[in-house]
Every structure is written in structure tokens, then in C-alpha cells.
Amino acid sequence: MSKVLFYLLDVGHAFAEGSMEIRLWGVDSEGKTVLVRDRSFSPWFYLICRSKSEAEKALNLINSSKTRFHKIRSTELVTKKLFGREVTALKIACQDHESAAEYSESLQKLPQVSGIAENDVRPTEQYLLQRGLLPCTWIEAETEFAKEERLVAGGSFRLTGDIRPSGDRARPALKIMSFAVLYSASGRNRLILVSARTSEGVSVQFEAEEDEGSIISGFVDFVHDNDPDMVVGYQSNSVDWPLLMRRARDLRLRLDVDRAGGEPHPSIHGHISIAGRANVDLFEIARDQAEPKVKTLENVVEHLGIARHALRVEDCEIDQAWKDPEKRKRLRDYAAQKAELILKLSEAFLDYAIQMSSLTGLPLDQVPAATAGFKVDAYLIREAYKLGELIPQRVERPYYPYRGGLVLAPKPGLHENIAVLDFTSMYPNLMLLYNVSPDTLLQAGDREADAYEIPGLGYRFRKSPEGMYTIVLNNLLTARSAIKAKIDSLRRDSAEKRVLEAQEQAVKTIANAVYGYAGWIGARWYVREVAESTAALGRNTIETTLNEARNLQLELTYGDTDSIFVENDAKKVEKLEATIRERLKMEIKMDKVYARVLFTEAKKRYAGLLEDGSVELVGLEAVRGDWSEIAKKVQEKVVEIVLREKSPKKALEYVRNIVDSIHRKDVEYSQFVIWKTLAKPLEAYEVRAPHVEAARELIRDGWRLTLGDKIGYVITSTPGKLYQKAKPYIKATVKDIDAEYYAANQVIPAAFRILEILGVSEDQLPKPTAQRRDRSVVEFMEHKP
DNA sequence: GCGGCGCTACTACCT
DNA sequence: ACAGGTAGTAGCGCCGCG
16 A cells, blocks of 8 residues: 555546546656546435435335446435525435436436435536545545556556545646647638647647648647646637647547547536646636736737737738748747747746635636636535535526616716725625525525514525625635735745735635625526625615715715725725724725826716826726727827826827828727627627628638637728728728728717816817818719629 | 617626 | 626617608
């Protein structure tokens, strides 16, 4: 017998010699690959019964049909909780997940059975729950050496005894491989070039000489030679892997890049799974971040300061460049750069992904692919298991909307010295304060003297014991404070500090998402009343705060959900904070002070000048991804002139100059591009829209588009509706640009939004001239058949 | 045939 | 597919207009 200590990277299950086997893949302290196989696991499900006697009846029935249910390993009558209520249930554990699925299907039809639970929790997830293990943590296992396998450098072991967390979390040195695929993007989608790079500094490229086969076989060999623990790409789950898999299939080649002699395969959350290696698509992490708006690899690394002036090649140039021997070198450099940037980006994202993995229990490769809702789901599953709560089935249900946060109409105009006060973690703290949780909600008929009643809604939540959300949020908020304190105690930037910051970010993400999760119909613990009550408590909180501010004669300019904007009167603000603390048991704190702030008539749109001289724009065109750069730049500049110099005149002058340069087309082409997300399949659109028409044109040219792709288009001088004027930006030049559109529908509205607040009238801004109108009429006539 | 009007679709933002 | 609240542009159908 030998003890194996390893860092868990991937979990899988398989059938071996007729029985189900859980496979734990990891690395040991020397960085060698380890595989631990466990054949002792029995996946389970629960049958919920109406009463104990009914449960006994069902149990007898099942136990007397041993032949029919011969793959049941054990049955047990248990008392559990479901949504905080005691239930009697039968725990049925089976030989493997297939028999579990089959039996759960038939047994839930028994008349004694009123419900079912945990049948839709994946076997690997059940395994980790039962053994108390988390991915991206160290585990010790009592095993015996099974065999030396070609694909498992550190050896393959069979679990013979205990398996448990070792308590250590320090990340070992992981072997990482990045890769990027270049392909002929339009039409046939043939492989042109694959570039790969390892964290040990090995770099390689595979090119199509005669055929693509050499690329695939070369790549597969490279993966095995370097044996990475983690494979990183950019859009690799949506583009690179599917393309490699498709071409390998077409060419009848095996893409056996995993550690078990198998091929990549689609898994949950739409990601590609590679047994024994963590396959991570860094685009999926970038996707969750607000900036940059257009998330190309080059934009993302530049935004993060990882690289500057990254080499850029448009997808549509690749074919041509490859055919031209002169340009081939540039293409090779571009592919090599991609692999390098992806590797660097993985360093920037890895700490966060690891922390999220060990917090939620999701394997590392699933973390980036899982949406926020599923991350919370995974986290709650772990906490519920520890609390002895059954994990409810995910069920389809109807959607009922409810009222959300309160938004005040701003006082339009320019204001000086305005303080922004906001509640720290308002929703989580309200849920804590009122024990708002799926398992504390009382039903209409419940008699419970000691309960919180939600004003205006009448829902009641019992005061004790603490609900699941209460416990969880308490843990998360307490952990976050502790992590923050630790970060503050570390003065200099260090690896330890960065890990803590990543951990804090992960904890914060989950804590902030719990409220939204509660109101999400896809949630296992969906209870609309929980979300609805929290939002109602939030409205009351902000209402009370507003009233107290009025009592103190503290002038209000704006407020949204958990924040209020007031005159910066230190004494009154302090009084307000104290009153709120006392009356509501909530913390409202001054977040920042605007030396000057400008509100439009609209909610959720304003611009402020901070005391350090920096300018912030909120909600305005300039911070939106779907306006042209030129319009955004002009609006930002106007805001700066207005806030810093209070000179609408100067701003006006600036706008006039820019509009002139637009008409002269003395503006860089990229400034005209408008980006919009393709949010649904083309055929699902009910109206014609510019970005949809541009997307259709790209498809006609043979491009593959994915849901969620950003479509870049420009408005050309083609006559007609806007959607007829739109052209994919790669297919037009500055000559095609409709200057009048950009002046009249982009730059001027964005600038006027700010200037009108300062009393500038519309006719002080440039307007379409007769001459310009005439020219478009001429063009229109010329285009007539 | 066309402009004005009101409604809807669509996207992306704020907290 | 974490929530609701909100702004803004453009498309589209309808109406009136001798």
C-alpha cells in the first residue's frame, strides 16, 4: 500500500472491466501526472415519500424485487431536509450511474413516492461531495500502485483505503500548453497553421504542406511529448477544438490528445473536455469582464497591459497571406504571437480560475465555461450537502416577474461637490438581516410566531434557525473581510497577494450573485419570494435613507438601488450614516465625491469629475460598445471640456471641427466601425437590423459565425434604410462611408446629449446642409436602375 | 406615395 | 439563462392626406 498525495485537476468516470470507475487526475509534488482510480463508488438518488410508513412500504417493495433491481447496492430510509422541511426519503445507491438513471426513472412512479432528488447530480460531482474533496486542492489517498502507463507519467493507482483532503492549497507548478489554429476562414475551413507553446518555453508550428494531416498528427505528438496538465486557447471551445475535431474526423485521423488515449469531447456548459488535462478557453473568462468591449485576444491583452501593439491579422487576410510567400512569414509570426499571448493571458487568469474552482467545486476546465448561475448552483450544492439538505432537482417552471430596485429621476444639470453614498453589499446584508432564504420562507398556513414579515408583500421568514442562504452569505462575507485584511497587511505586490486578490474576487462574485440566483428560474433553489422580498427590503432601505436625508435637509440629486447622491456636507452625511446604522442596522458609506457632476434628464446616465481630476462616464454613449469610436471620442472630449473647463463654447468648437473632418473623411476608418452582438440565430430576428444584415453578408461569403459574435459594420452611402446601408467593416473602406450619417446620427447626438444640458441649442450644432442633401439625392438617382 | 405617430424589437448599459 | 430598471435607435404598421 502506498500513500499518494496529489493536486486534483480533473475528474472523470468510465467503465473498466465491467464496473464503474471514478478517475481522479492530478499532479504530485514533483509535478508528475497521477491517476487515482476508485471502483468503490455507488451513485445514488433519493425517493421522497409522503410519510414514514409509505417509505417503508416502498422500501419493502424494492427490496423484494432484487432481481428486477439487481444493480442496487444499498437502500436506506433517511430523514432529510428539503427547502428546510423534514422529509422521509429512501436513499438508493447503485452500481453505476446508468442503472441509477434507469431505476430513478421507474421508481419515481411508485405510488408511495412523491418526489425525487439528486438524480440529476453528476456522478463525479456526487463523488467529490461524498468524499469531501475539491478540485484545485491537495488530496491524500491510500492506494496501491496499479501500473506504469505510457500516458500517465507519475503512475496509475487504485484506491484501496481512505481518500481525504490534505488541507494544503498551494498551487503546484503546472505544465501549461497554449495553442492557436489558423484556418482558411471563409468557405471550406481548412487548417493552415497550428501554433503551440508550453510554459517550459517550447514553441512549435505545424503547417499544411501537402495536406492537413501532418498538422494534426504533428500536433497530437507535440501534446504527448510535452504532456501538459492544462491546455489553454482563445475561443478554443467554440472554434479551434471543433475545427480540429471536424478535420480529424474528415481525414479519418485520431485526435487522441488526452491522457487516456481518447479524443476531446463536448461536455457540460458547452465546453470541450480532455481527459486528464484541464482544457480552458480564456475567451470565456474575458467574456465575463466589462472591458474591453470587443474581446479579441489582442484587445484583451492590450487592455490588461500584458502586451502592447500586438500584431493583428484579419481573419479574411489569412487565405491570401498564406498563398503569398512574402506574407507567409507575417502569418507565422502572428500565429506564434497568438500562442505566446494566450500563454501570458493564462498567467493573468489562472489564479482566479483556480480560486473559483476550489470555492465552487467545479473542475478547473468547467469554471470559465459555467455561467454565474451555474457557479452559484455548484457552490450551493456543496454547502447544502454539508447542511444535510437534499439537492433539489432542476425543473422547468414558468417565469413570473417581480419589482426590483428603486431608481430616482436625477436633477438634470451641472452640480458641484456631490458625495456618493452607497450601501455595502446591500442585498446580501438584507438577506442576512432578515434570514431571507429558500428554507426559511413560511407558507400561508404555517404558524410561526417568531418571523420577519416583509412590508408590502406579506411574505414571512422565520427568525431561526438560520437559513441556508444566511449561513452561506455569512461565510462568504466573513471570508471576504478576512481575505481583505490579509491583503492589506501585505504591503508589496507578491504572488501571495495576487492569489488572495483572486480569492477575494471569486468570493465576491459568488456572494453578489446569490440574490439574482434566487430569482432565476433555472436555479435549483429558485424561490421567487426570496428575490422579491430582498428587492422590496432594498426599496424600503433606500426610501428610509432618502427620508432621513430630507429630514437632515441634505440635498439629493440622484439615487439608484443602493446608492444616493447628496451635497457633500460632512456633518450631515455623518449624521445620516449614524441614523441608518441605528435604525436599519445597515452600513451606508461615502464612496466618492464628485467635484462636479453632470446629469442628463435620463436615469443611469451621468458624468462626473472626481477630486483627483479624473473624469468618469456612466451609461453614456461613450461607455457603450455599440457606438462608433468617433462618436464616443467626441462625447468623452465634450464631457471633459465641460466638466474641467466649464466651457460649452470650446466644446462646441471642437464638435464643429470634428464634424468637418468627418465630411472631409479625414478620420481613420476604424473610427467608423460599429460593433453589435449577434444575440440570436439569424433566422430568429423579426426585424431587419444593420448588424444582422452585415452578418448575413458574411455568411454568404462563407464565414462561420457563432452566437455571441460581435459583428463589426460601417454605414455606407448606399441609399435606402440603414440596414441596407450597413456593410461588414472588412468589406468597405473610408471612401464608402456615409459621412452624413456619422455626423447626424452618431457624433452630433452623442455630443448634444451633454451640451443641451448646458443650454446649447440644437441649431448651434452643424446640421445637414442643402448641398449635402442634394448630393445624396444625386447618389440616390444614380443608383436607380 | 409619404410623413408622422406609436408601438415593438433590439442591444447594452446600471446597480 | 443570476435579477429588474432603463435609455436609446431603428424598423414597421397604420393613418391620414382630396
